[in-house]
Amino acid sequence: MATVNAAPKTLMQRFLDGVEKVGNMVPHPVIIFLILIAIVIALSTVLGAFGTAVTYERINPDTHEIEEASTAIRSLLNADGIRFLYESLVPNFMAFTAVGLMIAAMIGAGVAEESGLVTALIHKLVAVSPRWALTYILAFVGILASIAADAGYLVLIPLAGIAYLAVGRHPLAGLALGFAAVAGAFTVNMLIKPLDTVLVEFTNDAAHLVDPNRSIGLASNLWFSIASVLFLTVIIAFITDRMIAPRLGAYNPENASAGTTTDQSAMLGEQESRGLRFAGFGLLGLIAVFCFLTIPSWGPLRDPTTGELIGSSPFMNGLITLIVLMFLVTGWAYGIGAGTLRTLTEVIGAIEKSIKNMGGTIFLFFVLSQFVAYFTYTNIGTVMALSLSGVLQAANIGALPLLLGFIVVVAIIDLLLTGAIAKWAIFAPVFVPLLMKLGVEPEAVLAAYRVGDSPMNAITPLNAYFALVVGFAQKYDKSAGVGTIVSLMLPYVVWIFVLWTALFALWKALGLPWGL
Template sequence: MATANAAPKTAMQRFLDGVEKVGNMVPHPVVIFLILIGIVIVLSAVLGAFGAAVTYERINPETHEIEAASTQIRSLLNVDGIRFLYASLIPNFMTFTAVGLMIAAMIGAGVAEESGMVTALIHKLVAVSPSWALTYILAFVGILASIAADAGYLVLIPLAGVAYLAVGRHPVAGIALGFAAVAGAFTVNMLIKPLDAVLVEFTNDAAHLVDPSRSIGLASNLWFSIASVLFLTVVVAFITDRMIAPRLGAYVPDNAVDGAGTEAGAALSERESRGLRFALYGFIGLIAVFLLLTVPAGAPLRNPDTGELIGNSPFMNGLIALIMLMFLVTGWAYGIGAGTLRTLAEVIAAIEKSIKNMGGTIFLFFVLSQFVAYFTYTNIGTVMALSLSGALQAANIGALPLLLGFIVVVAIIDLLLTGAIAKWAIFAPVFVPLLMKLGVEPEAVLAAYRVGDSPMNAITPLNAYFALVVGFAQKYDRSAGVGTIVSLMLPYVVWMFVLWTALFTIWKALGLPWGL
């Protein structure tokens, strides 16, 4: 890392430096995933030859009915496996949603960045906020960014780096802060989001196995989620200020890429102020359009069947479009006002530049998409998850220890299966009925799942955006690698998991309401 640390390093800092050194010895992320693909192919063949399988009950994602199922390891080296390897190459990449989300987000973000609006906004935020509050603001916004699904990874994380650079702090610390906030608390929010609708529906399907009249609503975890957002904001900000920033030290931009370390002045020029006014006009106009599309009864972006807006609706399911348009419209409006981006041709050039810079990431996603598809095809992750959950189920321990054990199992499996919906479809019919029979309300089981499912997102390389975060860090330090990010995220993951689990335990012990 390009740092200037004068103070002696603590034992923990030396340990994390060791983790970074070892981690950065690993090959390029593309090579890592090629190796993992080879391991999955060989492992699937070996386990498939021994007939490894597991029988269980699951929720059918189409009918939402409980059905018996049997999953066995599928080999990638038999006739069917080889056919899949050959025929699925392009479909695997085309169905990898992270690529589409990234390109859509960068269309808008590229215009906002090229026009200078991002820098001006950061400087405005710095000017109106106390210096101590910046970390807390970024952590809070990062956690709330999950309302826009994966857009937080693409927008908030690099912005956090820019914000830290603007106040003279190490930008990689800002990137770590953004990643911890966006990924480590992904399942909670202060608002109802599309993910909640799916998780609640699966919870109800499982609860009906015990009590057909027992159902929970979309806001069944609202109070716990709100408390978790505020609590984790403090945890993430505290770790950043007390552990991550001191370890990185002062930023020395001699190892940055293309002048990325240049710190702009804090004062806004007259052109920048005029640009921000124009951006505000563009933002107001865009909001007015979306109010017409969402507020009236029968509006196009409401659910055509139920009329709901928050939850399962076109508006929430396509929120990335709003994010893209927000940056595109306000960025162009800023460019007009500031005189940095006036014509449509200049806007298109900014978009092309933004997407052109993603060439390496798109290639990485191509390889990553193959690994994810092959790993899913073999059922290795599913069999492992079911085996662990079966062992926990058979442990015959009390309700609270079982809940805590459930959180640990979910966290372990999240290293391999990062999709929150896919895991809950497996775990819900096992643990919701089991814990309900022990007197635990389904709301508590779902809250426990939220705690276990989130923190590990910030450390597993199977997170589709992990490699992208490595790229963000390399903008400011060419030597940054996988080990750099792992060493930075370890303190967040450990303390968020431990303290959030403690919060859950206290909440349960006090009998506080989980939501509405």
């Protein structure tokens, strides 16, 4: 990565440069995952031959009842494993939800980008925001983007790169900022989101093992989550401005990939302003439609059983649809107003262009989906998680040290098992009852899980969107690779994990309420 930075580099900057250099020496991400697939096959064969297994209690995701289960390492080279390898090639890819989500999101985002709406909005944001506040605004919005599940990866991260480019800063710093905000704080928000519903249900199921009358609500971590959002916004913005941006230095547009637009300096003209007005009208119309579908008690997007809108309702579960429609409607409306996309044929052309550009990413996801499926089939990650939790459970230590040890274990396992729900189904029946017997409220255990589960999302290659961020980076720097992203994200991961854990410990020590 070429930088223009005359100031001597600090020890940390030299270390991160070394991480980037070594990381970028590794092969193409597709080759990396092919190697990992070979390792998983070999490891499963060896461990399966020795009959490696573990017995534990878990929450049944369908009945929400506690049940005893035994998990053994399954070989991929015995008869069952070979049949799985042969039969699951296409189903593995079809079940990889990141692909469908990415394509759906790009339908709307492609129209918004091709029409010029994205650029116009960034220019507007830059014009109305003080320069010092842009980083904080992007970090804050990135954390809140988790309300739309994984859509933040596809929308906020590239927008952060464009926003930084628009103010003359290095776009990779913007991408790093967006990735840290979306991934590193994924489990907290200022609003109740669908993930909270599942996590709370599993927590209550585990708490009932000790006290059948003890339950927590959807807002049981609300105060801690709100404080975490504000706290992490400051941390992420500070790291970006003081560590990431200085290391990258000035941006050289010559490093950009062919076809990448780097001129973001033009001010809004009359056509662009008219397009934004049209986009605003389109957005208001869309909001009116969704108000009709959600506000009345009979609204079809409310929960058909409870009538609730927030929580596990069709509206919350299908927020990606709202995201797609929002970009599609406002993008086309902007195109009509600005004269860039007038006809439906032109809109379809914009969608086709955005999807064509994802060919390499889709192939990478195909290989990645096989690795994730094979790793899940072998149960290697589950056995490792249970083994580590068993060691921590057997340790004769106090409540707060046990909570802190629990955060560390969750973080380690998150490098291998990235799904927040799957891990909590394993950890909840172990640690919630154990800590409740030590006088720790279940709200605190769930808050500890949120802290441990998030930061590593920004550095593990098993995050389905890690490879996508590498692709975003290569638009601005042809030489960017896995090492580039790892070196950019390491400071975020370390400091978020350390300082967020410290905030949790202080919160617990002061006895502050976790939520409603």
